[in-house]
Amino acid sequence: MNIKPLADRILVKPAPAEEKTASGIIIPDTAKEKPMQGEVIAVGKGRVADDGKVSPLELKVGDKILYGKYSGTEVTVDGDEYLIMRESDVYAVI
Numbered sequence: 001m002n003i004k005p006l007a008d009r010i011l012v013k014p015a016p017a018e019e020k021t022a023s024g025i026i027i028p029d030t031a032k033e034k035p036m037q038g039e040v041i042a043v044g045k046g047r048v049a050d051d052g053k054v055s056p057l058e059l060k061v062g063d064k065i066l067y068g069k070y071s072g073t074e075v076t077v078d079g080d081e082y083l084i085m086r087e088s089d090v091y092a093v094i
Contacts, residue, residue: 008047
């Protein structure tokens, strides 16, 4: 894969959706919720400030993160699904 996010954006591989509940009930595809965690696959160079300086991102490749349910834009590359989002859409590093 050869995707390089620009500025303060990151590329995230979402975690797979849960197949079963904790009690063992199988969840049908129509009832599965979008995952809200994933792994950072690529990061941009950073946010460009008004004075032209680049502020590097805090996130790095390999970080496990939590993000909002409807954050980012879904993209498919080579049959794999990813999300592109801004670093500010990330709530926490796990």
